[in-house]
Amino acid sequence: MTNRILIADDAKLVRTALRDLLKKENGCEVVEAENxxxxxxxxxxxxxxxxxxxxAMPVMDGLTxxxxxxxxxxxxxxxxxxxxxxSQLEVDARKVGVARIVPKSDSGFLLxxxxxxxxxxxxxxxxx
Numbered sequence: 001m002t003n004r005i006l007i008a009d010d011a012k013l014v015r016t017a018l019r020d021l022l023k024k025e026n027g028c029e030v031v032e033a034e035n036x037x038x039x040x041x042x043x044x045x046x047x048x049x050x051x052x053x054x055x056a057m058p059v060m061d062g063l064t065x066x067x068x069x070x071x072x073x074x075x076x077x078x079x080x081x082x083x084x085x086x087s088q089l090e091v092d093a094r095k096v097g098v099a100r101i102v103p104k105s106d107s108g109f110l111l112x113x114x115x116x117x118x119x120x121x122x123x124x125x126x127x128x
Contacts, residue, residue, distance in 0.1 A: 003118050004029045006048040008039035008065065009081070010057045014104070018052065018081075025111055026118070036060030040068040048076060050117055052110075055082035055089070063096050070097040077117040081110060 005028045009015050012034075019030040031046050033039040037060040039053060051069055053062040060068075066078050077099040082089070085103050093101055099117060102110045 002027060002029050003049045004031060004046060005114070006031045006033065006039060006043055006046065006051045008033040008036060008042075008052070008057065008062070009054040010034055011054075014054070017107075018110075021107060021111065022114065026114065036062060036065030036068075039065045040072070043069045043076070044072050047073065050114060051076060051078045052081050052114075053078060055080055055084050063092060063098075066093070066096045066098055079110070079113055079117070 003026065005022055007015050007018050007030060015032045019032065022028045022030055031042050031048060033042050035057045036053065039051070040060070043051060053065055055062040062080055062082070069076065069078060078097060080093050080098045080101045081104055082101065083104050085101060090101060100113045102113055
C-alpha cells in the first residue's frame with residue numbers, strides 16, 4: 001500500500017524538493033498545497049496518511065491549519081517543517097496536535113520522522 005503525504009508550503013521550491021525526496025525514499029504519493037487553507041481542503045479530499053506543514057504561510061498559517069485538519073482527521077499525524085523553531089512554538093504546536101517539529105535545515109531528520117510516523121511509532125503529539 002502506498003502512503004499518501006500532504007505537503008503544504010508556500011515555497012514551490014521546498015514543496016518540489018520534499019516531493020522528490022519522499023517519492024525517492026519512501027515511494028509515497030505526494031499531494032501539494034500552497035497555503036494552510038488549501039491544505040485543509042486537500043486533506044478533506046485526499047485523506048492523507050501524514051501531513052507536513054510549514055508554519056508561516058499566507059491565507060492560513062500552519063498552526064491554524066493543524067487545528068482544522070485535526071478536526072477532520074484526528075488520527076493523522078502532522079509534522080511542522082519550519083525555519084521558525086522555538087520553545088514557544090513547541091508549546092503552541094503541542095496544544096494544537098502537531099506530532100513533531102522539524103527544522104527545515106534537517107531534511108534527514110524529517111525523513112526519519114516520516115518513517116516513524118508512518119510506521120505508527122509516534123501517534124501522540126510530541127515536540128522535538
